[in-house]
Amino acid sequence: MSVRVLPERPLPGHAVCLDLRTAGAYDPDAVVRAALDVPQPGGERRFLVLDEADRLVSHQLLYERLSSYGPARIVAVAVAERGERAVRRTLTLRPPAAGVLWVFDTAEDGVPAEAVLRPLVDVLSTPEVFDAALRALGEVVHGVAVPAVRVLEHDLTDEARARAWRQAVEGLIGPEVPAGTASADQVPPALGLLLDEGLPRSLADHRWLPARGRAGLRLVGCDEAVQDAVDGHRRVRGAAGLLAGAGREVDLPGDIERVAGELEGFRTAVADAFAAAGGSRLTAEHRGVLRDRGIELPEMPREITRTGIVPALRDHTRELIGRGLPLRSVAARLSALSARTAPVGSAARLARLDAICGPERLRRLGARHPFTAGGPRPVAFAVTGLLALLAGVWPVLGWVLGPAVGVLAAGLAHLMLRRRPNRSPDGRIDGGGTTGAAPRLAGGVLGGLLGAGLGQLLGLPAWAGASALAASLAAVLLLALRDWSRAVDAWWALADPEDARRILREVQALVVTTAVHDWLFAEVRHHCSAGAGAVARLLRGLADTADAYGRGPSRASGPGDDRGAWAGPEEPAGRGHRSERDAPPEADAGTSSWSWDDWGDGEADDVWSDMDEEPRAPGGFPHDPGPSGASAPHAPHGPSGRSDPTEPPYLSDPFGSRVPPDPYSAGAFGAASRGGPGPADEPAPAPAWLERRYGDGGPLLVDTLVGDLVAGTLLILDRCWAGIERDPAAVVPAVHAGRITDLLDETRVRLERDVAASPPPRHDGLRDPDALSGLAALTDRTDRPDAARLTGVAPDAVARLILADDDPGRTVALCGPEHMRLLSHDPLAARQVRFVPEAMRRGAAGDDIWRGTAEDVVWTGAGRHAGILRLVPLRADVVHTVRAEEAGEP
Numbered sequence: 001m002s003v004r005v006l007p008e009r010p011l012p013g014h015a016v017c018l019d020l021r022t023a024g025a026y027d028p029d030a031v032v033r034a035a036l037d038v039p040q041p042g043g044e045r046r047f048l049v050l051d052e053a054d055r056l057v058s059h060q061l062l063y064e065r066l067s068s069y070g071p072a073r074i075v076a077v078a079v080a081e082r083g084e085r086a087v088r089r090t091l092t093l094r095p096p097a098a099g100v101l102w103v104f105d106t107a108e109d110g111v112p113a114e115a116v117l118r119p120l121v122d123v124l125s126t127p128e129v130f131d132a133a134l135r136a137l138g139e140v141v142h143g144v145a146v147p148a149v150r151v152l153e154h155d156l157t158d159e160a161r162a163r164a165w166r167q168a169v170e171g172l173i174g175p176e177v178p179a180g181t182a183s184a185d186q187v188p189p190a191l192g193l194l195l196d197e198g199l200p201r202s203l204a205d206h207r208w209l210p211a212r213g214r215a216g217l218r219l220v221g222c223d224e225a226v227q228d229a230v231d232g233h234r235r236v237r238g239a240a241g242l243l244a245g246a247g248r249e250v251d252l253p254g255d256i257e258r259v260a261g262e263l264e265g266f267r268t269a270v271a272d273a274f275a276a277a278g279g280s281r282l283t284a285e286h287r288g289v290l291r292d293r294g295i296e297l298p299e300m301p302r303e304i305t306r307t308g309i310v311p312a313l314r315d316h317t318r319e320l321i322g323r324g325l326p327l328r329s330v331a332a333r334l335s336a337l338s339a340r341t342a343p344v345g346s347a348a349r350l351a352r353l354d355a356i357c358g359p360e361r362l363r364r365l366g367a368r369h370p371f372t373a374g375g376p377r378p379v380a381f382a383v384t385g386l387l388a389l390l391a392g393v394w395p396v397l398g399w400v401l402g403p404a405v406g407v408l409a410a411g412l413a414h415l416m417l418r419r420r421p422n423r424s425p426d427g428r429i430d431g432g433g434t435t436g437a438a439p440r441l442a443g444g445v446l447g448g449l450l451g452a453g454l455g456q457l458l459g460l461p462a463w464a465g466a467s468a469l470a471a472s473l474a475a476v477l478l479l480a481l482r483d484w485s486r487a488v489d490a491w492w493a494l495a496d497p498e499d500a501r502r503i504l505r506e507v508q509a510l511v512v513t514t515a516v517h518d519w520l521f522a523e524v525r526h527h528c529s530a531g532a533g534a535v536a537r538l539l540r541g542l543a544d545t546a547d548a549y550g551r552g553p554s555r556a557s558g559p560g561d562d563r564g565a566w567a568g569p570e571e572p573a574g575r576g577h578r579s580e581r582d583a584p585p586e587a588d589a590g591t592s593s594w595s596w597d598d599w600g601d602g603e604a605d606d607v608w609s610d611m612d613e614e615p616r617a618p619g620g621f622p623h624d625p626g627p628s629g630a631s632a633p634h635a636p637h638g639p640s641g642r643s644d645p646t647e648p649p650y651l652s653d654p655f656g657s658r659v660p661p662d663p664y665s666a667g668a669f670g671a672a673s674r675g676g677p678g679p680a681d682e683p684a685p686a687p688a689w690l691e692r693r694y695g696d697g698g699p700l701l702v703d704t705l706v707g708d709l710v711a712g713t714l715l716i717l718d719r720c721w722a723g724i725e726r727d728p729a730a731v732v733p734a735v736h737a738g739r740i741t742d743l744l745d746e747t748r749v750r751l752e753r754d755v756a757a758s759p760p761p762r763h764d765g766l767r768d769p770d771a772l773s774g775l776a777a778l779t780d781r782t783d784r785p786d787a788a789r790l791t792g793v794a795p796d797a798v799a800r801l802i803l804a805d806d807d808p809g810r811t812v813a814l815c816g817p818e819h820m821r822l823l824s825h826d827p828l829a830a831r832q833v834r835f836v837p838e839a840m841r842r843g844a845a846g847d848d849i850w851r852g853t854a855e856d857v858v859w860t861g862a863g864r865h866a867g868i869l870r871l872v873p874l875r876a877d878v879v880h881t882v883r884a885e886e887a888g889e890p
Contacts, residue, residue: 015046015125045072053080063092074098099137100144103814111685128860136831140873148811151867160697168705173543174326182336190312200301213294215269222262229255237488253429260366274346327543334536342529369494371420371433373487381439385447391472392451394465399452406444412480413437530728541733689812695792700785712743757839758862787839795840798866836866
C-alpha cells in the first residue's frame with residue numbers, strides 16, 4: 001500500500017485513507033484488513049480510497065469488503081490520466097453509501113501531483129467534510145463528480161512549530177532538580193501524619209508504659225527518686241537545714257545516686273525494646289516482645305490506614321502536576337517524601353536515645369560536686385572583721401564581745417561544713433567542701449580587738465555599744481544563712497538531679513514517637529515510601545522518555561531492525577506505531593504507514609556521507625540509528641517498488657529534504673503536509689488553489705500543548721494507581737514508556753494537523769478539573785483557544801472567502817481545459833461544500849467576522865484547512881456502471 005499522500009495517523013472519526021494506486025507493491029487483503037482494523041468511534045466507518053480511475057472495476061472485491069464492514073461509507077478519489085475520457089465504476093461505489101471524485105493528473109508547473117493530492121486528502125479525511133462531500137455526491141448524476149477547490153491553510157512556520165514543541169516538552173518534563181525535603185504542610189493530612197512525628201488525637205490518652213511493666217517500673221522509680229531529692233533540697237536549703245539539723249535526716253547524695261541508677265535502668269529497658277523490635281514491619285511477635293519489656297501498643301489509630309495512602313499519593317501527585325510543576329520536579333518531591341517516610345526500624349532510634357540519655361549524661365548526673373560557701377576568702381575576712389569591730393566598740397566589754405563575734409562567724413561556717421548537703425549522713429558519699437571558717441575567725445578576732453581599742457578611745461555610751469553589738473550579731477547570722485542557702489542552691493544546680501525529669505520526658509516522647517511511627521505506622525510508612533518511590537521513578541522514567549523523544553528517535557532500533565521506520569503489513573493504515581514486541585519480525589514497506597517513531601535527530605550518518613540527499617523513512621526523517629550509530633537497513637523497496645535508496649519514498653512532500661541537526665529546528669516539523677521536495681529553508685510548492693498563511697505561534701500555543709501533555713500524563717498515571725496499590729515494587733517505568741510516547745505522538749500529530757486546535761479526544765470527559773487546576777480548561781473543547789491565539793494568524797481571510805457570493809471562478813477545477821467538455825454545464829447541477837474549522841471562529845476578537853455566514857457552512861472539529869469544495873457532475877454518457885458479474889477479479 002502506498003503511503004505517499006496519506007495522513008500519518010487518522011484522528012478518531014476521521015476517514016481511514018487507503019492508496020491502491022501502486023500495483024504489485026502490496027497485498028490487497030492486507031490492505032483491507034489493516035483498514036478495517038483501525039478503530040472508529042460509534043461504529044462508523046469512513047474510508048477515503050485513492051485509486052487509479054481505470055482500476056476501480058478491478059478492485060471491486062476490495063470495495064465490497066470495505067462496504068460490508070458495518071455501516072461503512074466510501075469516497076473514492078479516482079486519479080485519471082489526462083487522456084481518459086470516461087470513468088467506469090462498480091455498483092458498490094454508488095450513492096448513498098459511496099461516491100467517486102474523478103480527478104485528473106494534477107501535476108502543475110513545479111508542483112508534483114502528490115503535493116496536490118495530499119492537501120485534498122487532508123481536507124476530505126475530515127469527518128464533517130467527508131460526510132458533506134458524500135451527501136453532495138448523492139445529489140449529482142451517478143454520484144461521480146470532478147472537484148473544484150479553493151482552500152486556505154493556516155499553519156505555523158517550521159521554526160515556530162519546532163520552538164513550540166520544544167518549549168512544550170520542556171514545560172512537561174522540566175530540568176533535573178535535587179530531591180529536596182518534604183514537610184507535613186506540603187502534603188495531604190493522611191501523609192502529613194507520617195512526616196511531622198506527631199501523635200494522633202485518638203492515641204492522646206493511651207498509656208504507653210504501664211506501671212506494671214519493666215520499663216514502667218523503672219520510670220516510676222526514677223520519678224520517685226527525683227521527687228525525694230527535690231523534697232530533701234527544700235528541707236536543707238533554709239535555716240532549718242543549718243541550725244535545726246534537718247539535714248541530718250536527708251540523704252541528698254543517696255537520692256541523686258538512686259536517680260541516676262533508676263534513669264540508667266529505664267534507659268536500658270527502652271534501648272532493649274528498641275533493639276528487640278527493630279524491624280521495619282510490626283508483627284504479632286514484635287507486640288509480644290514489646291509487652292514483655294513494658295511497652296503496650298494500641299490498635300491502629302483511625303486517623304490513618306494503609307488503604308488511604310495511595311489515594312492520598314494520587315491526590316498529592318495530581319495537585320503537584322496540576323499546579324504546573326514539571327514531571328522531574330514532582331518526581332523530586334515524591335522522592336523526598338519516599339525518603340522521609342521510609343521505615344528504618346526502631347533500632348535506628350538508639351542513636352537518638354544515646355543523645356538524650358547517653359553514658360556521658362548519666363555520668364554527669366551521678367558526679368560528685370564540692371560544697372563551697374562563704375564567697376571569696378578576702379571578702380569573708382574583711383566582712384567578719386568589720387562586724388567584729390562594730391561589736392567591739394562597747395567600752396571595756398568590747399575586748400570580749402568583738403572577738404566573740406568573729407568566733408561566732410567561724411562557728412557558723414564550721415557548722416555549714418559539717419551539715420553540707422553533698423555528704424551522706426553515714427559518710428558513705430562525700431563530695432567535700434570548704435566554708436571559709438579560718439578567714440572568718442582571723443578577721444573576727446583582729447577586727448574585735450581593733451574595735452575594742454577604738455571604743456576605749458571614743459568612750460561611747462552603753463546604749464551605743466549594745467546597739468552595735470545587736471546589729472553585728474544579726475548581720476553575722478543573716479550572712480551565714482544567706483551563704484548557706486546560696487551554697488546549697490549552687491551545689492544543687494551543679495548536681496542538677498531535676499535534669500533527670502527532663503530526660504524522662506524526652507525519652508518518653510521518643511518512646512511514643514517510636515511506637516507510633518516505627519511500630520504502629522511501619523506498614524503504612526513502608527507502603528507510602530514504596531508508593532511514592534514508585535511514582536517518582538515512573539515520573540522520572542516518563543520524563544526521560546519524553547526527553548529522549550525530543551532529542552532523537554523515540555525508539556531505538558538495532559541493526560537489521562527497521563521497524564522504527566516501517567510498520568509491518570498487519571499495521572492498520574494510519575494507526576500509528578506499535579511497541580517493538582508487537583511488531584512483526586520483518587517489515588513490508590509496501591503496506592506500511594509512516595510513524596512519528598521515525599523522527600530522528602537529523603545527524604548525517606557515514607553511510608550517507610557521499611550522497612546528495614539522505615534517504616528517508618516514509619515520514620521524511622532519517623531511519624532510526626542502531627546502537628552502533630549506523631542507520632537501520634531500509635526496506636528492500638519503497639512504496640513505489642523502487643530500489644534506488646536515494647529516491648525519497650514520498651514523492652509529493654518535502655520529506656526528502658534534509659533535516660537540520662537540531663531536532664527542533666526548521667524542517668523537522670510541518671514538512672509532512674506542506675508540499676513537495678525542496679530544501680527546508682525554501683517554501684514548499686503548493687497548487688494554485690491552495691493559499692498558505694504561516695504564523696509564529698499565538699500566545700496560548702505552548703500552554704495549550706503543555707495542558708494536553710499534562711492531561712495525558714495524568715491519564716497514564718490513572719492507569720497505574722491500582723498496580724501501585726497492589727505492589728509498588730512491581731511498577732516498572734519502562735512499561736509505560738510506550739504510553740508517554742503515544743501521548744507525545746498524538747500531541748505532535750495534532751500540532752502538525754491543526755496546530756493543536758482540536759483537543760485530545762481521549763481526554764474528553766476523563767479529566768478531574770480539580771486535579772488539573774487551571775490547565776484542565778486548556779483541553780476542553782468549549783474553552784479551548786481559537787486558531788488565532790494558537791497560530792497567530794487572524795481568520796479574516798477565511799471569513800472573506802466563506803462570506804463571498806457564490807462564484808465558480810473562485811475555485812480551481814482539478815482537471816485540464818481539455819476535460820471541460822466532459823463536465824455538466826447545468827449551473828444548478830453542481831454542489832458546493834464550504835468548510836471551516838471550528839477553532840477559527842471560536843473566540844474571534846473584535847467584530848463578529850462570522851456574522852452572516854451561510855447556514856450550509858460545515859464547521860469541522862479539526863484541521864487547518866478552510867475553503868470551498870465544488871463538486872461538478874459529469875455528463876451522463878461519461879460515467880459507466882459495471883455490474884458485479886462483469887467486474888472480474890482484482
